Amino acid sequence: MGVAIAAAQRAEGRSAPNPPVGCAIIDKQGRLVAVGHTARGGRPHAETTALAMAGDAARGGCAYVTLEPCAHVGQTPPCAEALIAAGIARVVVAMRDPDPRVDGRGVDLLTKAGIVVREDVGADAASRVMAGFLHRTKQARPFVTLKTATSLDGKIALGDGAKRWITGPRMRRFVHLQRSRCDAILTAIGTVLADDPALTCRLDGADGDHPARFVLDSQLRTPLDSQLLASLSDARVTIFCAGDADSGRAEALRAAGADLQPVSLDDKGKLSLDAVMAAIAAAGYGHLLIEAGGKLASSLLRANLVDSILWTSSAQIIGNDGIPSVAELDLANLPENKRFQMVEEGHFGTDRFILMDRIVGSR
Numbered sequence: 001m002g003v004a005i006a007a008a009q010r011a012e013g014r015s016a017p018n019p020p021v022g023c024a025i026i027d028k029q030g031r032l033v034a035v036g037h038t039a040r041g042g043r044p045h046a047e048t049t050a051l052a053m054a055g056d057a058a059r060g061g062c063a064y065v066t067l068e069p070c071a072h073v074g075q076t077p078p079c080a081e082a083l084i085a086a087g088i089a090r091v092v093v094a095m096r097d098p099d100p101r102v103d104g105r106g107v108d109l110l111t112k113a114g115i116v117v118r119e120d121v122g123a124d125a126a127s128r129v130m131a132g133f134l135h136r137t138k139q140a141r142p143f144v145t146l147k148t149a150t151s152l153d154g155k156i157a158l159g160d161g162a163k164r165w166i167t168g169p170r171m172r173r174f175v176h177l178q179r180s181r182c183d184a185i186l187t188a189i190g191t192v193l194a195d196d197p198a199l200t201c202r203l204d205g206a207d208g209d210h211p212a213r214f215v216l217d218s219q220l221r222t223p224l225d226s227q228l229l230a231s232l233s234d235a236r237v238t239i240f241c242a243g244d245a246d247s248g249r250a251e252a253l254r255a256a257g258a259d260l261q262p263v264s265l266d267d268k269g270k271l272s273l274d275a276v277m278a279a280i281a282a283a284g285y286g287h288l289l290i291e292a293g294g295k296l297a298s299s300l301l302r303a304n305l306v307d308s309i310l311w312t313s314s315a316q317i318i319g320n321d322g323i324p325s326v327a328e329l330d331l332a333n334l335p336e337n338k339r340f341q342m343v344e345e346g347h348f349g350t351d352r353f354i355l356m357d358r359i360v361g362s363r
Helices: 002-009 045-057 079-085 106-112 124-131 133-140 170-179 188-197 249-255 272-280 292-303
Strands: 022-026 032-037 062-065 092-094 114-120 143-150 155-157 185-190 212-216 236-242 259-262 287-291 310-314 339-349 351-358
Touching: 002 022, 002 032, 002 045, 002 062, 002 124, 022 045, 032 045, 045 079, 079 106, 092 236, 106 114, 124 133, 133 143, 133 287, 143 155, 143 170, 143 292, 170 287, 170 310, 170 339, 170 351, 185 188, 185 272, 185 292, 188 212, 188 292, 212 272, 249 259, 287 292
Parallel strands: 062 092, 092 114, 143 287, 143 310, 185 212, 185 287, 212 236, 236 259
Antiparallel strands: 022 032, 022 062, 310 351, 339 351
């Protein structure tokens, strides 16, 4: 199963709207004969790729799959039927597919065909790889990772707001790797105007692996000469705006290649984050990376919409006149829904990173 999970990781950020699934096939002699993962764009599925690689060696063998094989007819035939037709004798599944079109039907098909099925092997590791898909399927919103780069004292910039690197090149490459594992990125117009980011994945060999990009821009202030629009050949840009945004600006941005999506406003007159999350999930994106300033970070934390935090920091100290990574939260106490636990940490020279997940069950 470890091989299958490692294969699934290769599909992270590339398989939307389908989940990143891995499949490993062992022949009758116990030899690894094939490994597959969900292809870019979601097809072919992991099982299809692995079975094609295994050929006749799959007959009588065992397939390890990180997600229950699909049982419904979509753009491709059901993977459960493909495993049956290939003569697979055993299937080991990390977890069931919560998609109501599957949810046990794949296991039932395999069992009725006489295939021995074992479930819940490596479920924790597999669920982390598929966190975006699971969130989108169960909660109709993406799994949200808040990324921030700060000084040692938690500041993201000097008081003048001028754009300067806080962490070094090795940490920035690491962040680009994490970016490549997400389906989409969300930023806000303040960051666009201050930093003019491209939000692409600048890694060797990452051509075509750029996440979709979303911008919160209620009044359509995104500059027509921004890096976001200049890099549309790399990945699409969708701008969330208010319904009454300037029609002339809307026409100009559409002509430049951006997609515009009006969303409802919340009770404070700002773009509804719930509506934004629902729209991103409906578009098929499961893992959403937030790269923005302290105001959006604060809004997401207050709305209980942050599932994971990637916190990178340098050894610099900026001081109290710097810009904080999280704006005011207006907390009267330390509520459960702001509690996170560390799942990974590391460093590149004097730069450090901490990956934290929200504690399960915290509200």
